[in-house]
Amino acid sequence: MTEWVYANLTDIMGKVHTIALRKDYESFFKNGIGIDGSSIPGFASVNRSDLVAKPDMRTFVKIPWRHDEYLVLLKTYYEDNAFDKDPKNVAEKADLALKEMGYEAVLRPELEFFVLNENGRGNTHYFEPPYSDVTFEYRKKVSEAVQDMGIPIRYHHHENASGQIEVELLWIDGVELTCDYTIYTKIVSKWLAKDMGMAVTYMPKLKKDMAGNGMHIHMFLKKNGENIFRGDNEISQEARYFIGGILEHMPYITALTNPTINSYKRLNGGLEAPRYLAWGYRNRSTLIRVPARMKDIEVRNADSSANPYLAFSLIILAGLDGIKKKIEPSEPVDYDLYALSKEKLKEYPALPESLEDAIELMESDEFVKYALGNELYDTFIDMKKLEIEEFLQAITDWEIKKYRDI
Structure with a gap:
């Protein structure tokens, strides 16, 4: 029986592209395989489209629920050099930047998503018990499969909205590997859903009155094997600088952490989606929360539509810049920002209100341009401007309902 390897490439927007190869295709494992970069959205023009995709053997893993089939993630190259527009290469650069400063990042992502055909039996709620949660068997299978692939799972549970679930990974060393494991968790969640006659979505905001899908990310830095964020009654000074950055x-x-038009429906809709540039201890209304154990921070604004290679890398690089420049953050907030009046909230700097605003801010910033590299930076902005233009030309159901009888 033929053994198959499904090799996966993540594009600029975080979508996965897969090629199936025989496991005994030795040349692939030694030299990679040629691909048409012009067929990957935003990757390459036709006249520079010959790319080589090589397997990252750290990510080679057997698919637990399939016989003699395997997964591996790809990294792309152009003329023997790492391809600048490959998001996976951005995460590798983030790890190198950490290493140059003597640090290693340890991360723990939380993935929230909806099971679309969850039928709503019972009153689904946060921590819905197995006997009334129709998503239970599905999320259990996802979590077990991910664990069998060597990816550590902290827990899984039903979230606040009907059909919404969360799978949280355990601590992972390194930015790139955290992103790899995040992509694998998404692949498994979608594949098993299809096998079970279901479908899932990582869309940030599915309905107006329902909680959205965030992708919170916990993190701390290690130096010489020791957690440098840890404190007793408060976090360390290095952690404060990191937060400041x-x-x-x-x-x-924000265009990278919240990259879709729909992302801003979540950010502007309340329900624990933070908009204001504040941090606090044990405070889930702030953009950055310091959990009770004082050993890590949680960045809470990113959503599940983000490309982890770009979002996680830029968050880490921003924090490192804070340490380099000793950027002191504002004082921690100990009250509920959601409970403040609109007038009071005007005192706090906020995230952009729309993707259009986020792109405009991104265009004005040299830090992001340097972190991504010129080509990826320009391409990402161009692709998002096209997305905004397409949306502005689209006729929505809301418009038809609102204006049809004028």
Whole structure:
């Protein structure tokens, strides 16, 4: 029986492209395989389309629920050099930047998504018990499969909205590997859903009155094997500088952490989606939360539509810039920002209100341009401007309902 390897490439917007190869195709594992970069959205023009995709053997893994089939993630090259527009290469650069400063990042992502054909039996709620949660068997299978692939799972549970679930990974060393494991978790969640006659979506905001899909990310830095964020009654000074860097740069990288038009329906809709550039201890109304154990921080604004290679990398690089420049954040907030009046909230700097605003801020920022590299930076902006233009030309159901009888 033929053994198959499904090799996966993540494009600029975070979508996965897969090629199936025989496991005994030795040349692929030694030299990679040629691909048409012009067929990957935003990757390459026709006259520079010959790219080589090589397997990252750290990610080679057996698919637990299929016989003699495997997964591997790809990295792309152009003329023997790492291809500048490959998001996976951005994460590798983030790890190198950490190493140059003597650090290693340890991350723990939380993935929220909806099971679309969840039929709503019972009153689904946060921590819905297995006997009344019709998503239970599905999310259990996803979590077990991911664990069998060597990816550590902290827990899985039903979230606040009907049919919404969360799978949270355990601590992972390194930015690139965290992104790899995030992509694999998404692949598994979609593949098993299809096998079970279901479908899932990572769309940030599915309905107006329902909680959206965030992609919170916990993190801390290690130096010489020791957690340098850890404190007793508060976090360390290095952690404060790291927070200061993230808060300073976040408005300019929001197009990467919240990259869709729909993302801003979540950010502007409340329900624990943070908009204001604040941080606090144990405070889920702030953009950055310091959990009770004082050993890590949680960045809460990113959503599940983000490309993890871009979003996680830029958050880490922003934090490192804070340490380099000793950027002191504002004082921590200990009250509920959601409970403040609109007038009071005007005192707090906020994230952009739309993708259009986020792109405009990103265009004005040299930090993001340097972090992504000129080609990826320009291409991402061009692709998002086209997306905004397409949306502005689209006729929505809301418009038809609102204006049809005029």
